[in-house]
Each structure stands twice: as structure tokens, then as C-alpha cells.
Amino acid sequence: MPQRPFKQVDVFTAVPYLGNPVAVVLDGRGLTAEQMQSFTNWTNLSEATFVLPPEHPDADYKLRIFCPGRELPFAGHPTLGSCHAWLEAGGRPKAGHVVQECGVGLVKIRRDGDRLAFAAPPLRKGGPLADADLDLIARGLGVPRSDIVAHAWCDNGPNWRGVMLRDAAQVLALRPDAAVLAGLDVGVVGPRGKVGVVGARSGADDCAFEVRAFFPGNNGMAEDPVTGSLNAALAQWLIGTGLAPERYVAAQGTALGRAGRVHVERDAAGEIWIGGASATCIDGRVQV
Known part of the structure; x- marks a missing residue:
């Protein structure tokens, strides 16, 4: 079993261990999907990625993204963490942007000073949520239905459903009921019924929003x-x-003792970019 170049990268933070880690195998050639999945499950992280030679002529590399139990067509923090690892390992883009090939197609990644940012892929589904979904989400989050002040499908690969609460304090105080939200997964969510929550954030820092994300995990809700x-x-x-606004910073991970910062910008052409810092925590080789 060969040794392969490997990095573990903490994403959406410049300070190691305050963001969201991803395992990056920088040479996934010759690995089967089963081997990639087995390694991902072993890491006990939310995602692991495998860098491969591109198949599309405009791409700099191809990325396969796995989470426990399944492969994902796209995921944001693995995209930024993998690009960070690829560049750090000597990768050079063909053009001004890095172009990642993955399950949703080609994703552009740009450098914003000490941060990387990806162009948000098109939504697969948008628009308001159904009343029945909203009733379940409100009950599962333990909030009155009237406290959901806005809502929408947020499906860009993962099937997120987004709801906006009244303020960040209410978001941070949530104690979701896994049994209630698990019911949502069975009927209307795929894969695995993820629910996203965002609320306006007030305070002296630079963040406009507080974000939390809940989804069914291996041992209940994660x-x-x-x-x-x-x-x-x-x-x-x-x-x-x-x-x-067209430019803002969102905080996420506060409730878990993390300090994730997500930089959001809509450019003059109307394209939305999602960026953040990354920090390499482990650099070496791994046997896969």
C-alpha cells in the first residue's frame, strides 16, 4: 500500500483548530471509490478529499469529496482546504483562477490576499419552503413558527433548507430535537436531510450573521x-x-467553541464568492 502526500487543513480560520478540518490526499490516482470511502470513514472528519488529474481541459485538478457514508458532488470547506493544500504543495493554475473539477462541474477559486474564495455554484433548487416543512423545522428547533422570519430552499448539491431567525442570540441558544428533524430527512431532505439556520448577528465584531448547520449524523444529529x-x-x-448586503462576514462554529469566519461578496458581474483563511495542521504522507 503506497504512501501518498497528505495534508490536514483547518478551513475558515487563520488560527489552527478554530475552523473546520478536512483531510486531503494529494494523489488519489489508482484508488477506488470504496478505498476513498473507507479512508474517509477512518479519519472521523466531516470530509476527506482526493486530488486527481483533471479530465476537463479547463480544470487544474479533479477533486472527489467524501463524507462518512457517501460521496458529495460539492462541498465548500473541502474545496477551499484542498485548493490551499494543492497550492502549498506546488500546484500552479493554468490561468488567473484555480479551476476545480468536481461532481457539480467546474468551480472557480480565486486568491483574496491571504484567503481563498470559490464562486458559488448555481442553486439546484430555490424558493420558499412548504408550510409542512416549516412546521417541522420550527418544532425541531424548539422555536415558535412565527420566529422564522424568512426561509428558502438552499440546494447547491447538498439539500440545505435555510431559515432565518430573529437574531443571533436565538440561533446560538438552539437545542435541536434530533427525533423531530430526523423525520424531515425521511420525507423531504437528500442527502441525509440537512437543515441550515442563519440569524442576524449584532455586536462589536465584524460579523453580520451567525450561522449553524444541523444534519443527521452516525449517532443522531450532528x-x-x-x-x-x-x-x-x-x-x-x-x-x-x-x-x-452585497458584502458581509458570517460567523459559524461559535456554539462548538470554534471561530469560523466566512467572507461573502457579490462582485460587479453578479457572481457570489465565498472565502476564508486556511491553516495546514498536518503535513506528511499517509498510507491509503
Whole structure:
């Protein structure tokens, strides 16, 4: 079993261990999907990625993204963490942007000073949630239905459903009921019924929003520390409907003792970019 170059990268933070980690195998050639999945499950992280030679002529590399139990067509923090690892290992883009090939197609990644940012992929599904979904979400979050002040489908690969609460304090105080939200997964969520929550954040820091993300995990409901795909879809919804400015910073991971910061910007061409810092925590070789 060969040794392969490997990095573990903490994403959406410049300070190691305050963001969301991803395992990056920098040479996934020759590995089967089963081997990639087995390694991902072993890492006990939310995602692991495998860098491969590109198949599309415009791509710099191909990325396969796995979470426990399944492969994902796209995920945000693995995209940024893998690009960080690829560049750190000597990768050079063909053009001004890095172009990642993955399950949703080609994703552009740009450098913003000491941060990387990806162009939000198109939403696969948008628009308001059904009343029955909202009733379940409100009950599962333990909030009155009237405290959900806005809502939308936020499906950009992962099937996020987004709801906006009244303020950040209410978001941070949530104690979700896994049994109630698990019912949502069975009927209307795929894969695995993820629910995203965003609320306006007030305070002296630079953050406009507080974000949390809940989804069914291996042992009940899990919470993701910092979620690029969700923040990308939230930005498309919130900016598109005037609920957020064209440039803002969202905080995520506070409730888990993390300090994730997601930088959001809609550029002059209308494209939305999701960025953040990354920090390499482990650099070496791994046997896969």
C-alpha cells in the first residue's frame, strides 16, 4: 500500500483548530471509490478529499469529496482546504483562477490576499419552503413558527433548507430535537436531510450573521463547525432577496467553541464568492 502526500487543513480560520478540518490526499490516482470511502470513514472528519488529474481541459485538478457514508458532488470547506493544500504543495493554475473539477462541474477559486474564495455554484433548487416543512423545522428547533422570519430552499448539491431567525442570540441558544428533524430527512431532505439556520448577528465584531448547520449524523444529529456550501447558498438567497448586503462576514462554529469566519461578496458581474483563511495542521504522507 503506497504512501501518498497528505495534508490536514483547518478551513475558515487563520488560527489552527478554530475552523473546520478536512483531510486531503494529494494523489488519489489508482484508488477506488470504496478505498476513498473507507479512508474517509477512518479519519472521523466531516470530509476527506482526493486530488486527481483533471479530465476537463479547463480544470487544474479533479477533486472527489467524501463524507462518512457517501460521496458529495460539492462541498465548500473541502474545496477551499484542498485548493490551499494543492497550492502549498506546488500546484500552479493554468490561468488567473484555480479551476476545480468536481461532481457539480467546474468551480472557480480565486486568491483574496491571504484567503481563498470559490464562486458559488448555481442553486439546484430555490424558493420558499412548504408550510409542512416549516412546521417541522420550527418544532425541531424548539422555536415558535412565527420566529422564522424568512426561509428558502438552499440546494447547491447538498439539500440545505435555510431559515432565518430573529437574531443571533436565538440561533446560538438552539437545542435541536434530533427525533423531530430526523423525520424531515425521511420525507423531504437528500442527502441525509440537512437543515441550515442563519440569524442576524449584532455586536462589536465584524460579523453580520451567525450561522449553524444541523444534519443527521452516525449517532443522531450532528452539527457542522463551518459550512461553505451552506453559506454559499445562503448568500445567493439572502443577497438576492435584499436580506443581506452585497458584502458581509458570517460567523459559524461559535456554539462548538470554534471561530469560523466566512467572507461573502457579490462582485460587479453578479457572481457570489465565498472565502476564508486556511491553516495546514498536518503535513506528511499517509498510507491509503
